[in-house]
Amino acid sequence: MPTIYDFSVTTLTGEQQSLAQYQGQVLVIVNVASQCVFTTQYVQLQALYERYRAQGLVILAFPCNQFGGQEPGSNTEIMQFCQLHFGVDFPIFAKIEVNGPNAEPLFRFLKQQQRGFLGSRRIKWNFTKFVIDKEGHVVKRFAPYRKIADLQPVIEKLLAAA
Template identity: 50%
Template sequence: MKTLYDFTIKNIKNQDWNLESLKGKVVLIVNVASKCGFTKQYAGLEELYKNYKDKDFEIIGVPCNQFGGQEPGTEEEIENFCTLTWSVTFPLAAKQDVNGDHESPLYAWLKDSQSGLLGMKRIKWNFEKFLIDKEGKVVNRYSSLTEPKAIAADIEKLL
Protein backbone atom coordinates (compact mmCIF):
# COMPACT_ATOMS: atom_id res chain seq x y z
CA MET A 1 0.00 0.00 0.00
CA LYS A 2 1.36 3.40 -0.98
CA THR A 3 2.02 6.28 1.38
CA LEU A 4 2.79 9.94 0.84
CA TYR A 5 6.47 9.05 0.90
CA ASP A 6 6.21 7.11 -2.36
CA PHE A 7 5.69 10.29 -4.39
CA THR A 8 7.97 12.83 -5.98
CA ILE A 9 6.37 16.04 -7.24
CA LYS A 10 7.72 19.30 -8.65
CA ASN A 11 7.97 22.23 -6.27
CA ILE A 12 7.01 25.77 -7.29
CA LYS A 13 10.56 26.25 -8.66
CA ASN A 14 9.97 23.17 -10.89
CA GLN A 15 12.54 21.08 -8.98
CA ASP A 16 11.90 17.48 -7.95
CA TRP A 17 10.61 17.18 -4.39
CA ASN A 18 10.75 13.68 -2.94
CA LEU A 19 7.96 13.63 -0.36
CA GLU A 20 9.87 11.03 1.63
CA SER A 21 11.54 14.12 3.12
CA LEU A 22 8.28 14.65 5.07
CA LYS A 23 8.56 11.33 6.93
CA GLY A 24 7.43 11.71 10.54
CA LYS A 25 5.44 14.89 9.89
CA VAL A 26 1.73 15.57 9.84
CA VAL A 27 0.95 17.04 6.41
CA LEU A 28 -1.98 19.04 5.04
CA ILE A 29 -2.25 19.07 1.23
CA VAL A 30 -4.50 21.72 -0.31
CA ASN A 31 -5.29 22.45 -3.96
CA VAL A 32 -5.08 26.23 -4.16
CA ALA A 33 -5.99 29.04 -6.58
CA SER A 34 -5.28 32.76 -6.62
CA LYS A 35 -8.57 34.01 -8.05
CA CYS A 36 -11.12 31.99 -6.09
CA GLY A 37 -13.73 32.93 -3.52
CA PHE A 38 -11.85 30.67 -1.09
CA THR A 39 -8.45 32.32 -1.74
CA LYS A 40 -8.80 34.13 1.59
CA GLN A 41 -8.14 30.73 3.20
CA TYR A 42 -4.45 31.36 2.53
CA ALA A 43 -4.48 33.49 5.70
CA GLY A 44 -5.90 30.63 7.79
CA LEU A 45 -3.53 28.11 6.23
CA GLU A 46 -0.56 30.34 7.01
CA GLU A 47 -1.79 30.71 10.60
CA LEU A 48 -1.98 26.91 10.96
CA TYR A 49 1.50 26.61 9.49
CA LYS A 50 2.99 29.18 11.86
CA ASN A 51 1.31 27.55 14.86
CA TYR A 52 2.46 23.99 14.13
CA LYS A 53 5.47 24.03 11.77
CA ASP A 54 7.89 23.65 14.68
CA LYS A 55 5.94 20.59 15.88
CA ASP A 56 6.51 18.43 12.79
CA PHE A 57 3.68 19.86 10.68
CA GLU A 58 3.82 20.78 7.00
CA ILE A 59 1.40 22.26 4.49
CA ILE A 60 1.73 21.78 0.75
CA GLY A 61 -0.19 24.19 -1.44
CA VAL A 62 -0.86 22.66 -4.85
CA PRO A 63 -1.90 25.24 -7.45
CA CYS A 64 -4.54 23.99 -9.87
CA ASN A 65 -6.24 25.75 -12.79
CA GLN A 66 -9.03 23.20 -13.36
CA PHE A 67 -11.84 25.07 -11.61
CA GLY A 68 -13.06 28.11 -13.51
CA GLY A 69 -9.53 28.96 -14.68
CA GLN A 70 -8.87 30.50 -11.26
CA GLU A 71 -5.12 29.79 -11.24
CA PRO A 72 -4.00 31.05 -14.66
CA GLY A 73 -0.55 32.35 -13.73
CA THR A 74 2.89 30.88 -14.10
CA GLU A 75 4.59 29.28 -11.12
CA GLU A 76 6.57 32.49 -10.59
CA GLU A 77 3.39 34.61 -10.64
CA ILE A 78 1.68 32.21 -8.23
CA GLU A 79 4.62 32.27 -5.83
CA ASN A 80 4.78 36.09 -5.93
CA PHE A 81 1.03 36.39 -5.35
CA CYS A 82 1.11 34.03 -2.37
CA THR A 83 4.15 35.68 -0.82
CA LEU A 84 3.26 39.32 -1.43
CA THR A 85 -0.52 39.18 -0.96
CA TRP A 86 -0.91 36.53 1.74
CA SER A 87 2.60 36.30 3.30
CA VAL A 88 2.60 32.57 2.63
CA THR A 89 5.70 30.79 3.94
CA PHE A 90 4.57 27.17 3.57
CA PRO A 91 5.84 25.27 0.51
CA LEU A 92 4.03 25.34 -2.81
CA ALA A 93 4.13 22.70 -5.49
CA ALA A 94 4.16 23.34 -9.22
CA LYS A 95 0.74 23.51 -10.84
CA GLN A 96 -1.01 20.12 -11.09
CA ASP A 97 -4.25 18.68 -12.41
CA VAL A 98 -6.24 17.11 -9.59
CA ASN A 99 -8.92 15.47 -11.76
CA GLY A 100 -9.18 13.94 -15.20
CA ASP A 101 -6.92 12.30 -17.73
CA HIS A 102 -3.85 14.29 -16.66
CA GLU A 103 -4.34 14.22 -12.90
CA SER A 104 -1.17 13.92 -10.89
CA PRO A 105 -0.37 10.52 -9.37
CA LEU A 106 -0.34 12.23 -5.95
CA TYR A 107 -3.95 13.36 -6.34
CA ALA A 108 -5.06 10.00 -7.73
CA TRP A 109 -3.67 8.43 -4.53
CA LEU A 110 -5.19 11.09 -2.24
CA LYS A 111 -8.65 10.59 -3.74
CA ASP A 112 -8.36 6.80 -3.63
CA SER A 113 -7.30 7.00 0.01
CA GLN A 114 -10.13 9.26 1.15
CA SER A 115 -13.22 9.78 -0.97
CA GLY A 116 -15.39 12.83 -0.52
CA LEU A 117 -19.06 13.26 0.28
CA LEU A 118 -21.18 10.28 -0.80
CA GLY A 119 -18.06 8.40 -1.89
CA MET A 120 -17.14 11.01 -4.51
CA LYS A 121 -13.60 10.49 -5.75
CA ARG A 122 -13.13 13.70 -7.73
CA ILE A 123 -12.04 17.02 -6.27
CA LYS A 124 -15.06 19.29 -6.33
CA TRP A 125 -13.38 22.72 -6.15
CA ASN A 126 -10.34 24.71 -5.05
CA PHE A 127 -9.14 24.50 -1.43
CA GLU A 128 -10.11 20.90 -0.70
CA LYS A 129 -7.78 19.60 1.98
CA PHE A 130 -6.25 16.21 2.83
CA LEU A 131 -4.75 15.53 6.26
CA ILE A 132 -1.96 12.94 6.39
CA ASP A 133 -0.56 11.35 9.55
CA LYS A 134 3.09 10.81 10.52
CA GLU A 135 3.07 7.41 8.78
CA GLY A 136 2.15 9.01 5.45
CA LYS A 137 -1.47 7.81 5.41
CA VAL A 138 -4.47 10.00 4.57
CA VAL A 139 -6.69 10.26 7.65
CA ASN A 140 -9.21 12.93 6.63
CA ARG A 141 -10.52 14.99 3.75
CA TYR A 142 -12.14 18.40 4.11
CA SER A 143 -14.29 20.33 1.67
CA SER A 144 -13.51 23.80 0.38
CA LEU A 145 -16.06 25.14 2.86
CA THR A 146 -13.98 23.93 5.83
CA GLU A 147 -11.98 26.83 7.21
CA PRO A 148 -8.38 25.97 8.10
CA LYS A 149 -8.87 26.82 11.80
CA ALA A 150 -11.54 24.10 11.97
CA ILE A 151 -8.83 21.52 11.23
CA ALA A 152 -6.55 22.58 14.11
CA ALA A 153 -7.96 20.07 16.63
CA ASP A 154 -7.45 17.18 14.15
CA ILE A 155 -3.86 18.31 13.53
CA GLU A 156 -3.16 18.48 17.27
CA LYS A 157 -4.40 14.92 17.78
CA LEU A 158 -1.94 13.66 15.16
CA LEU A 159 1.02 15.65 16.47
Protein backbone atom coordinates (compact mmCIF):
# COMPACT_ATOMS: atom_id res chain seq x y z
CA MET A 1 0.00 0.00 0.00
CA PRO A 2 1.47 3.38 -0.93
CA THR A 3 2.35 5.92 1.75
CA ILE A 4 3.43 9.54 1.65
CA TYR A 5 7.02 8.26 1.81
CA ASP A 6 6.66 7.28 -1.86
CA PHE A 7 6.55 10.97 -2.83
CA SER A 8 9.11 13.69 -3.38
CA VAL A 9 8.27 17.39 -3.24
CA THR A 10 9.99 20.57 -4.34
CA THR A 11 11.69 22.73 -1.73
CA LEU A 12 11.63 26.51 -1.77
CA THR A 13 15.05 26.42 -3.46
CA GLY A 14 13.79 24.15 -6.26
CA GLU A 15 15.39 20.89 -5.10
CA GLN A 16 13.55 17.58 -4.88
CA GLN A 17 13.15 16.23 -1.36
CA SER A 18 11.88 12.75 -0.52
CA LEU A 19 9.22 12.59 2.16
CA ALA A 20 10.86 9.33 3.29
CA GLN A 21 13.08 11.49 5.49
CA TYR A 22 10.06 11.95 7.78
CA GLN A 23 9.58 8.23 8.48
CA GLY A 24 8.68 7.59 12.10
CA GLN A 25 7.29 11.08 12.64
CA VAL A 26 3.71 12.35 12.86
CA LEU A 27 3.02 14.92 10.15
CA VAL A 28 0.51 17.65 9.49
CA ILE A 29 0.43 18.53 5.79
CA VAL A 30 -1.39 21.76 4.98
CA ASN A 31 -1.97 23.97 1.95
CA VAL A 32 -1.41 27.59 2.98
CA ALA A 33 -1.81 31.15 1.73
CA SER A 34 -0.54 34.50 2.99
CA GLN A 35 -3.62 36.61 2.25
CA CYS A 36 -6.40 34.30 3.43
CA VAL A 37 -8.90 34.75 6.24
CA PHE A 38 -7.32 31.61 7.75
CA THR A 39 -3.73 32.93 7.53
CA THR A 40 -3.75 33.53 11.29
CA GLN A 41 -3.71 29.72 11.62
CA TYR A 42 0.05 30.04 11.07
CA VAL A 43 0.23 31.22 14.71
CA GLN A 44 -1.51 28.09 16.00
CA LEU A 45 0.39 25.81 13.63
CA GLN A 46 3.69 27.22 14.90
CA ALA A 47 2.53 26.80 18.52
CA LEU A 48 1.51 23.20 17.80
CA TYR A 49 4.89 22.54 16.20
CA GLU A 50 6.76 24.04 19.14
CA ARG A 51 4.71 22.04 21.63
CA TYR A 52 5.14 18.63 19.97
CA ARG A 53 8.23 18.73 17.76
CA ALA A 54 10.46 17.17 20.44
CA GLN A 55 8.01 14.25 20.49
CA GLY A 56 8.19 13.81 16.71
CA LEU A 57 5.66 16.17 15.10
CA VAL A 58 6.53 17.95 11.87
CA ILE A 59 4.32 20.39 9.98
CA LEU A 60 4.79 20.59 6.21
CA ALA A 61 3.29 23.66 4.53
CA PHE A 62 2.57 23.97 0.82
CA PRO A 63 1.66 27.44 -0.48
CA CYS A 64 -1.15 27.46 -3.03
CA ASN A 65 -2.56 30.32 -5.11
CA GLN A 66 -5.65 28.46 -6.42
CA PHE A 67 -8.17 30.00 -4.04
CA GLY A 68 -8.90 33.64 -4.75
CA GLY A 69 -5.28 34.40 -5.70
CA GLN A 70 -4.41 34.58 -2.00
CA GLU A 71 -0.79 33.43 -2.39
CA PRO A 72 0.60 35.69 -5.15
CA GLY A 73 4.18 35.98 -3.87
CA SER A 74 7.31 34.16 -4.95
CA ASN A 75 8.65 31.28 -2.87
CA THR A 76 11.18 33.65 -1.27
CA GLU A 77 8.49 36.24 -0.47
CA ILE A 78 6.28 33.57 1.07
CA MET A 79 9.05 32.32 3.36
CA GLN A 80 9.99 35.85 4.42
CA PHE A 81 6.35 36.69 5.14
CA CYS A 82 5.86 33.58 7.28
CA GLN A 83 9.04 34.11 9.26
CA LEU A 84 8.55 37.85 9.76
CA HIS A 85 4.85 37.86 10.66
CA PHE A 86 4.40 34.48 12.34
CA GLY A 87 7.87 33.23 13.34
CA VAL A 88 7.32 30.06 11.32
CA ASP A 89 10.23 27.64 11.39
CA PHE A 90 8.53 24.45 10.20
CA PRO A 91 9.25 23.40 6.58
CA ILE A 92 7.54 25.38 3.84
CA PHE A 93 7.80 24.01 0.32
CA ALA A 94 7.50 25.49 -3.18
CA LYS A 95 4.14 26.83 -4.31
CA ILE A 96 1.87 24.13 -5.76
CA GLU A 97 -1.59 23.44 -7.07
CA VAL A 98 -3.80 21.12 -5.02
CA ASN A 99 -6.69 20.62 -7.48
CA GLY A 100 -7.02 20.13 -11.21
CA PRO A 101 -4.76 18.58 -13.85
CA ASN A 102 -1.60 20.21 -12.44
CA ALA A 103 -2.25 19.15 -8.84
CA GLU A 104 0.83 18.11 -6.90
CA PRO A 105 0.91 14.26 -6.87
CA LEU A 106 1.22 14.26 -3.07
CA PHE A 107 -2.07 16.17 -2.78
CA ARG A 108 -3.79 13.88 -5.28
CA PHE A 109 -2.78 11.02 -2.99
CA LEU A 110 -3.89 12.83 0.19
CA LYS A 111 -7.31 13.55 -1.31
CA GLN A 112 -7.73 9.91 -2.37
CA GLN A 113 -6.88 8.69 1.12
CA GLN A 114 -9.12 11.07 3.07
CA ARG A 115 -12.15 12.64 1.49
CA GLY A 116 -13.64 15.91 2.62
CA PHE A 117 -17.17 17.01 3.41
CA LEU A 118 -19.85 14.79 1.84
CA GLY A 119 -17.13 12.56 0.36
CA SER A 120 -15.58 15.28 -1.77
CA ARG A 121 -12.03 14.73 -2.95
CA ARG A 122 -11.54 18.33 -3.97
CA ILE A 123 -9.80 20.69 -1.56
CA LYS A 124 -12.24 23.54 -0.99
CA TRP A 125 -9.90 26.25 0.34
CA ASN A 126 -6.58 27.16 1.90
CA PHE A 127 -5.56 25.58 5.21
CA THR A 128 -6.98 22.11 4.61
CA LYS A 129 -4.99 19.90 6.98
CA PHE A 130 -4.05 16.22 6.69
CA VAL A 131 -2.66 14.28 9.66
CA ILE A 132 -0.23 11.46 8.85
CA ASP A 133 0.82 8.67 11.22
CA LYS A 134 4.37 7.44 11.85
CA GLU A 135 4.04 4.84 9.07
CA GLY A 136 3.11 7.44 6.44
CA HIS A 137 -0.63 6.73 6.32
CA VAL A 138 -3.19 9.52 6.07
CA VAL A 139 -5.40 9.19 9.14
CA LYS A 140 -7.51 12.35 9.24
CA ARG A 141 -8.48 15.38 7.14
CA PHE A 142 -9.52 18.68 8.70
CA ALA A 143 -11.40 21.43 6.85
CA PRO A 144 -9.94 24.96 6.77
CA TYR A 145 -12.42 26.30 9.33
CA ARG A 146 -11.46 23.64 11.89
CA LYS A 147 -9.34 25.04 14.68
CA ILE A 148 -5.79 23.80 15.08
CA ALA A 149 -6.73 22.70 18.62
CA ASP A 150 -9.07 20.14 16.98
CA LEU A 151 -5.99 18.33 15.64
CA GLN A 152 -4.38 18.01 19.05
CA PRO A 153 -6.15 14.83 20.33
CA VAL A 154 -5.39 12.99 17.07
CA ILE A 155 -1.75 14.11 17.13
CA GLU A 156 -1.30 13.16 20.79
CA LYS A 157 -2.72 9.70 20.15
CA LEU A 158 -0.42 9.16 17.17
CA LEU A 159 2.66 10.45 19.00
CA ALA A 160 1.93 8.07 21.90
CA ALA A 161 1.63 5.06 19.57
CA ALA A 162 4.64 2.73 19.56
